[in-house]
Amino acid sequence: MDDVKVIVFGKENAGKSTLIKAIEPDAINIDKKDTTVSMDYGRVIVGRKKIHFYGTPGQERFDFMRDILSKGANAGVMVLDSTINITEMDIALLQELKHKGIPCFIFLNKSDLVDPNTLSKKFNGFPVIVGSAKMGKGVNELIHSVAIIA
Ligand SMILES: Nc1nc2c(ncn2[C@@H]2O[C@H](COP(=O)(O)OP(=O)(O)OP(=O)(O)O)[C@@H](O)[C@H]2O)c(=O)[nH]1
Numbered sequence: 001m002d003d004v005k006v007i008v009f010g011k012e013n014a015g016k017s018t019l020i021k022a023i024e025p026d027a028i029n030i031d032k033k034d035t036t037v038s039m040d041y042g043r044v045i046v047g048r049k050k051i052h053f054y055g056t057p058g059q060e061r062f063d064f065m066r067d068i069l070s071k072g073a074n075a076g077v078m079v080l081d082s083t084i085n086i087t088e089m090d091i092a093l094l095q096e097l098k099h100k101g102i103p104c105f106i107f108l109n110k111s112d113l114v115d116p117n118t119l120s121k122k123f124n125g126f127p128v129i130v131g132s133a134k135m136g137k138g139v140n141e142l143i144h145s146v147a148i149i150a
Pocket residue numbers: 010011012013014015016017018019034035036037056057058059109110111112113131132133134135
């Protein structure tokens with residue numbers, strides 16, 4: 001079995017912990033007052049690959065955790081809230097991981113709250129998967145996309 005490490009990042013409240021719970025219902029979420037304080041962890045097996053998802057806290061004061069958890073990652077998933085515009089900082093973060101050799105996907109979350117026709121399919125060349133962690137939409141597509149590239 002090959003181990004694959006995936007880091008899940010994105011702003012506070014984007015839905016990272018919900019996504020990891022949707023990937024694995026028994027996932028571990030370390031939350032305090034509904035916000036992640038250290039990390040989330042969930043795993044899934046696809047073919048011969050054991051894919052480990054590490055969710056980072058969204059709050060800025062925990063930025064150091066992202067650096068620690070991204071070490072040795074094979075892929076990254078940026079969770080974006082569809083109801084909020086992507087920022088220059090989000091793009092800069094995606095580029096930073098790309099330069100570290102970590103290919104990234106964008107999981108465009110909370111698509112249940114917006115008109116699907118208004119959603120972009122690409123952001124600066126990064127592949128986008130439209131979904132809803134809460135509804136379990138796009139989650140399988142994400143897992144299989146990660147399994148293909150990592
Ligand atoms: N409508 C809707 N709500 C969602 C979806 N995904 C997550 N949420 C809600 O968004 C809120 C934040 O979700 P979390 O998963 O805790 O977000 P997070 O990114 O882990 O937040 P931090 O740990 O604080 O960085 C919760 O109330 C979720 O129920 C979704 O696809 N649709």
